[in-house]
Amino acid sequence: GENVEQHPSTLSVQEGDSAVIKCTYSDSASNYFPWYKQELGKRPQLIIDIRSNVGEKKDQRIAVTLNKTAKHFSLHITETQPEDSAVYFCAASTAQGGSEKLVFGKGTKLTVNP
Amino acid sequence: GAVVSQHPSRVICKSGTSVKIECRSLDFQATTMFWYRQFPKQSLMLMATSNEGSKATYEQGVEKDKFLINHASLTLSTLTVTSAHPEDSSFYICSAIWGRETQYFGPGTRLLVL
Numbered sequence: 001g002e003n004v005e006q007h008p009s010t011l012s013v014q015e016g017d018s019a020v021i022k023c024t025y026s027d028s029a030s031n032y033f034p035w036y037k038q039e040l041g042k043r044p045q046l047i048i049d050i051r052s053n054v055g056e057k058k059d060q061r062i063a064v065t066l067n068k069t070a071k072h073f074s075l076h077i078t079e080t081q082p083e084d085s086a087v088y089f090c091a092a093s094t095a096q097g098g099s100e101k102l103v104f105g106k107g108t109k110l111t112v113n114p
Numbered sequence: 115g116a117v118v119s120q121h122p123s124r125v126i127c128k129s130g131t132s133v134k135i136e137c138r139s140l141d142f143q144a145t146t147m148f149w150y151r152q153f154p155k156q157s158l159m160l161m162a163t164s165n166e167g168s169k170a171t172y173e174q175g176v177e178k179d180k181f182l183i184n185h186a187s188l189t190l191s192t193l194t195v196t197s198a199h200p201e202d203s204s205f206y207i208c209s210a211i212w213g214r215e216t217q218y219f220g221p222g223t224r225l226l227v228l
Binding site: 032034036041042043044045046049089093100101102103104105106107 | 148156157158160163207211214215216217218219220221222224
């Protein structure tokens with residue numbers, strides 16, 4: 001089955017700097033890659049996603065890149081702010097009879113220091 | 115749009131009792147919902163896929179007789195933890211698919227079994 005590796009497990013940056021989180025996946029059939037942000041004790045919230053027919057997608061300060069050949073994708077956050085501090089999870093979808101089951105990475109705890 | 119609710123948000127029960135958790139899609143119909151368990155500082159682990167009108171699909175290692183799932187309508191899935199024990203204490207989160215593959219999460223239910 002699908003396996004998703006995520007690095008780093010923790011990341012500390014200064015406010016205004018950029019943050020990059022990287023993920024690799026094993027199943028070449030995976031074609032949907034969302035990123036979720038989870039604050040302590042709260043639900044994961046979708047922040048951006050990318051499908052396999054696209055190499056890059058940007059939404060304001062957040063961007064995701066996908067390299068299907070190498071089977072890795074990355075989250076880029078520019079001009080980080082303290083409110084970006086949270087745990088970020090990458091995921092890859094494995095189709096299951098028409099239902100897109102997600103396999104998650106282990107998460108990256110991002111701390112943005114003021 | 116794409117709001118998912120969960121009830122209760124927190125429950126404390128005695129060992130041996132059963133606990134029911136509800137997951138509702140508030141403004142859309144969801145033929146597929148997912149149930150996850152999340153231990154502190156860990157990632158989301160998929161327990162089962164809940165399909166409206168049919169039996170749930172459980173992940174390897176998840177006891178279907180212990181974690182009963184019922185997806186009786188297009189907006190409601192329930193998870194019942196039967197004969198709960200302290201090791202079942204965890205954060206249980208559901209999600210529902212909106213559109214083709216995007217999963218939106220409920221706020222989670224924190225279960226504590228004494």
